[in-house]
Amino acid sequence: MKMNKEELVYKYFQKTIDSEELVEFERLLLEDYAFKKQVELERQTKEAIISIKKDELKHVLRQAEKETSGKKRLPIFWAASIVIGLGFLTLFWLNGGDIDNKELYTAYFEVYPNIIAPPVRGSDSISEIQKDFMPYERRDFKSASTIFEQRFEDTNAPYYLFYQGVSELELGHTNKAISILEKHKAYRDRFESYSNWYLALAYLKMDDLEKSKILLSNIIAQQTYNHSKAKELLQQLE
Amino acid sequence: MFTEPSFEELLKRPNESFKILYINFKSEWLAYAKRFSVRDDVVIDVYQDAFLCFYENLLSGKIKTLNSSLKTYIFSIAKYKIYEHLRETSKLRLVKAEMTSKIGTKNLKLTDEPLTEREKLVKSSLKKLGKQCQQVLEMFYLRGLTLDDIKILENYQNTNTVKSQKSRCLRKLRSLVNRENE
Numbered sequence: 578m579k580m581n582k583e584e585l586v587y588k589y590f591q592k593t594i595d596s597e598e599l600v601e602f603e604r605l606l607l608e609d610y611a612f613k614k615q616v617e618l619e620r621q622t623k624e625a626i627i628s629i630k631k632d633e634l635k636h637v638l639r640q641a642e643k644e645t646s647g648k649k650r651l652p653i654f655w656a657a658s659i660v661i662g663l664g665f666l667t668l669f670w671l672n673g674g675d676i677d678n679k680e681l682y683t684a685y686f687e688v689y690p691n692i693i694a695p696p697v698r699g700s701d702s703i704s705e706i707q708k709d710f711m712p713y714e715r716r717d718f719k720s721a722s723t724i725f726e727q728r729f730e731d732t733n734a735p736y737y738l739f740y741q742g743v744s745e746l747e748l749g750h751t752n753k754a755i756s757i758l759e760k761h762k763a764y765r766d767r768f769e770s771y772s773n774w775y776l777a778l779a780y781l782k783m784d785d786l787e788k789s790k791i792l793l794s795n796i797i798a799q800q801t802y803n804h805s806k807a808k809e810l811l812q813q814l815e
Numbered sequence: 816m817f818t819e820p821s822f823e824e825l826l827k828r829p830n831e832s833f834k835i836l837y838i839n840f841k842s843e844w845l846a847y848a849k850r851f852s853v854r855d856d857v858v859i860d861v862y863q864d865a866f867l868c869f870y871e872n873l874l875s876g877k878i879k880t881l882n883s884s885l886k887t888y889i890f891s892i893a894k895y896k897i898y899e900h901l902r903e904t905s906k907l908r909l910v911k912a913e914m915t916s917k918i919g920t921k922n923l924k925l926t927d928e929p930l931t932e933r934e935k936l937v938k939s940s941l942k943k944l945g946k947q948c949q950q951v952l953e954m955f956y957l958r959g960l961t962l963d964d965i966k967i968l969e970n971y972q973n974t975n976t977v978k979s980q981k982s983r984c985l986r987k988l989r990s991l992v993n994r995e996n997e
Binding site: 587590591592618619621622623624625626627628629630631633634635637638639640641642644645646690692695802803805806 | 817818828829830831832833834835837838841842843845846859863866867870871874875876930931933934937938941942952953955956957959961962985988989992
């Protein structure tokens with residue numbers, strides 16, 4: 578049976594080729610040089626597209642690594658500082674330890690990603706929730722906080738409180754953030770363990786080490802969100 | 816608890832979804848990797864490679880579903896890559912005996928073959944094509960869309976127009992590759 582070559586190649590790449598057509602396809606690969614070259618080019622094109630996509634993701638992962646690795650290096654810095662200048666560090670402690678706690682906070686604080694409604698690239702329709710999270714995505718935390726506060730009132734969905742708390746932390750309104758996150762915790766939703774982590778950091782920033790340590794110990798004991806970081810941080814506080 | 820994204824989500828918005836996965840799993844991977852005597856930079860490299868390997872398998876359609884969680888799958892690839900590294904640096908001779916992954920090595924679908932010289936040429940030429948061509952080729956070869964799907968999505972007049980556009984793009988690509996190859 579004579580088959581259209583172009584149609585065969587199309588079906589092959591669409592994975593809709595049947596067994597009879599596949600026999601013909603393979604025969605042509607062996608006997609028809611031009612056909613073979615065409616299929617090769619199309620295969621290579623597919624491989625090249627995959628490679629380009631991988632390069633894009635590689636770049637994203639490197640960025641993510643940069644964003645998260647700073648927090649790993651800092652404890653080493655602290656350890657080195659302790660070894661090199663114990664007296665210098667003691668002086669900081671004698672002066673209230675204020676700088677240490679704020680620096681530790683900065684080292685460990687990171688905005689929690691939007692996992693509720695991440696934007697969809699290339700999508701025509703944007704859901705209402707995605708619209709709510711757009712300011713958060715573009716790091717306009719002031720607008721984000723206002724929207725989350727309003728949406729929480731409208732819907733009573735606790736995650737809006739959590740994201741409002743994180744936004745306020747990022748804005749530097751630590752006391753406000755604490756009261757929002759404490760309110761959020763009472764709902765005991767799936768973000769509760771995340772709130773614990775951000776509250777531990779917020780109390781640390783406010784020099785309320787007692788509360789911060791209790792929260793960190795709970796995170797470690799329950800092995801919840803960021804428990805390894807909590808362990809690392811608690812070790813530095815003790 | 817963190818909910819892992821579906822394959823569909825990962826393919827629809829890879830950059831955002833993979834970044835979230837990367838950040839979520841990282842501290843656990845670092846804790847897990849402490850059992851291997853490898854440098855910190857290797858631990859991070861294999862972690863990133865594991866994500867890329869998984870993404871490639873997703874794009875090429877080698878994996879359609881998983882019998883495990885994404886985390887188990889990604890960690891299994893990363894662990895395998897650590898053994899590979901240890902073997903290459905002669906710290907480990909019997910890789911198979913040490914491989915106690917929940918997922919068999921076969922199921923990881925590790926290929927990770929570098930591009931051939933010809934594929935590299937196609938890749939660099941592809942980047943020189945216009946955006947419209949790149950889009951049509953990606954839709955067809957990567958996303959597996961039919962000419963009819965592309966017609967609707969890209970608002971072409973009819974399927975034949977898409978077909979001619981795709982053929983034109985491939986012809987242009989071929990001529991760019993040949994020119995580079997001269």
